[in-house]
Amino acid sequence: MTLNAYRAWLQQRERSAGTIEKYLRDTARFFRETGAPDAPPKEAVAAWRDDLARRGYCAASVNAMLAAVNGYQEFRGAPEAKARPLKRQRRVFCDAARELTRAEYFRLLAAARQSGRKRTLLVLQTLCATGIRVSELPFITAEAVRRGRAAIRCKGKCREILLPAELCKRLGRWCSRRRIHTGPVFLARTGRPLDRITVWKMMKALCERAGVAREKVFPHNLRHLFARTFYGLEKNLAKLADLLGHSSIETTRIYIMESGAEHRRLLDQMHLLL
Numbered sequence: 001m002t003l004n005a006y007r008a009w010l011q012q013r014e015r016s017a018g019t020i021e022k023y024l025r026d027t028a029r030f031f032r033e034t035g036a037p038d039a040p041p042k043e044a045v046a047a048w049r050d051d052l053a054r055r056g057y058c059a060a061s062v063n064a065m066l067a068a069v070n071g072y073q074e075f076r077g078a079p080e081a082k083a084r085p086l087k088r089q090r091r092v093f094c095d096a097a098r099e100l101t102r103a104e105y106f107r108l109l110a111a112a113r114q115s116g117r118k119r120t121l122l123v124l125q126t127l128c129a130t131g132i133r134v135s136e137l138p139f140i141t142a143e144a145v146r147r148g149r150a151a152i153r154c155k156g157k158c159r160e161i162l163l164p165a166e167l168c169k170r171l172g173r174w175c176s177r178r179r180i181h182t183g184p185v186f187l188a189r190t191g192r193p194l195d196r197i198t199v200w201k202m203m204k205a206l207c208e209r210a211g212v213a214r215e216k217v218f219p220h221n222l223r224h225l226f227a228r229t230f231y232g233l234e235k236n237l238a239k240l241a242d243l244l245g246h247s248s249i250e251t252t253r254i255y256i257m258e259s260g261a262e263h264r265r266l267l268d269q270m271h272l273l274l
Contacts, residue, residue, distance in 0.1 A: 132223070
C-alpha cells in the first residue's frame with residue numbers, strides 16, 4: 001500500500017517510467033533487507049547504505065539505491081530522515097571493457113544488415129546518429145522525419161534536435177514501405193512504440209554474429225559513442241550538453257572520458273621517470 005502511494009507521488013512529479021520502477025524496486029529491497037518500519041529512521045537508512053558499501057557495491061551503485069530510499073523519505077514528509085550519499089572522487093577515465101568502439105558499432109550494423117534485420121539496423125543508426133536516449137525513440141516520428149528535426153520531451157524538459165539528412169532519407173523510405181504517415185517511426189507488433197527492453201533484446205541478438213562482447217551492447221552505449229564522436233570533432237562541451245539534454249555539464253563529462261588505455265598512454269608520454 002505504501003509503495004503504491006510512493007508510485008503515485010513519483011508519477012505526479014513526472015519521473016520517467018524507468019526511474020519509477022527502479023525507485024520502487026530499490027525501496028522494496030531496503031525494507032526487505034532491513035525490516036524497517038514504514039517510517040524508517042535516518043539511522044536505518046544510513047546503516048543500509050554502509051552495509052551495501054561493505055558488501056562491495058561501488059559508490060555510484062550505493063548512491064543510486066540510496067536516492068530511491070531518500071525519495072521515499074521525501075514522499076512521507078520526512079526529509080530530515082534522509083541519509084547522505086557516499087562521497088566519491090570523479091573518475092578521470094572510463095572502463096574500455098564497457099565502452100562500445102566505433103569499429104564494434106559498425107560490426108553490429110553489418111550483422112543487422114546481413115541477418116535481414118532492417119528495423120534493428122535503422123534503430124541502431126537513429127540512436128547513434130542523434131544521441132537520443134532509448135526512451136526518447138518515440139519522438140522520432142514520421143512528421144519529424146519530413147521536417148528533418150524532432151522535438152524531444154524528457155524529464156520535464158524539451159529540446160529540439162536536427163536529424164542527419166541521410167538518416168531522414170532512410171527513415172523516409174522505411175515509413176513509405178510501412179505506410180507510416182504519422183506518429184512514431186518504430187513500432188512493435190502491437191502497434192505501440194518500441195520500448196527499452198525490446199531494443200535491448202534486438203541489440204543483444206546481434207552480439208555473436210558481430211563478434212562484440214554482450215556487456216558492451218546496450219542502447220545507452222550508442223549515446224556515449226555519439227557524445228565521444230561529436231566532442232572529438234567539435235570540442236564544445238556546452239553544445240554537447242544541450243544536444244544530450246543534460247542540465248549539468250558535469251554529467252556530460254562522464255560521456256567523453258578517455259579510456260584507461262589512452263590515459264596510460266598520456267602518462268607514459270610525460271617521461272617523468274629517470
